Amino acid sequence: MPLYKTITINETTTAYFWHITEDVTSLFRAVSLSDASLKRLEGMKSESHQKGFLAVRMLLQYLDFTDNDLTYDAAGKPHLMRKPERNPITHHPASITQHISISHSHEFSCICISDEVIGIDLELLKEKTLKITSRFMDVNHLQGLSIADQVAKATVVWGIKESIFKIKNEKGISFPEHIFEDKFDIEAGKCTAELHFNRQIEKFYVQFHLIEGYAFVFSKILM
Structure with a gap:
């Protein structure tokens, strides 16, 4: 293909x-x-x-x-x-x-x-992701959403953290403890996030797209 x-x-x-x-x-x-x-x-x-x-x-x-x-x-x-x-x-x-x-x-x-300097992540949308959300994100961000939207948002959040990790590529970075996504709506297709690590706070611009049952997430550092 x-x-x-x-x-x-x-x-x-x-x-x-x-x-x-x-x-x-x-x-x-x-x-x-x-x-x-x-x-x-x-x-x-x-x-x-x-x-x-x-x-x-x-x-x-x-x-x-x-x-x-x-x-x-x-x-x-x-x-x-x-x-x-x-x-x-x-x-x-x-x-x-x-x-x-x-x-x-x-x-x-x-x-x-x-x-x-950029980072991306591509993930298949699947309900199984909802079983592990407490391990990597604030589950309050999923309140009031349908199951389908919960899956999409949780997968995007995972992608945000994975893409930021790829940019920094440093040992010791924890998804739930160091990378925090700001509140966002799936329809917006973009948001911001922060990395709190080594006594520093870095801000990131995030763009995401839902494609054929997958979530594609792009991140870059905001200067």
Whole structure:
């Protein structure tokens, strides 16, 4: 299946979605993997994880990147190298790092590319999430909502916390103790949130979309 959907967050930030309809073999044959990625793939026991991993590479390939353009730092955070560009002064090619965040869930993989530091999360909407809401959010935020809206809101809240965690990527951050979403309505499609950690408070802009039974959440730091 080709690119399924794009969402333009702002003029320098776009999210790309791949609907995974292919089997593992078809995806594997369609991409070119680095030695490091091939080793990671071979270590995955779950077919779902294998598909999600390969679909991310399909998205990169669709955007004219290679698997070698995707690198990971010591903390496991991904970074994307743009194609070499000519420096107008020296006329020598120079690679420029772009920010990328990656997520996949069941039948979809997603990457978001930006000039800013960003985090994304993609989650399947399921009632089972309601059984664990007290572990990661203020359940009062679900009062007065239908079951369907409770599921959607709880899933978005999880996505908010996951996406912010991806931005900071620091040990010790707790979803219920350190990341707090401000009150919001699902219909609004956006909100703000705060991270209280290491004696600092950081504010985040959040945008979210419900897509084909999934919640997609995007976060960035508010300066």
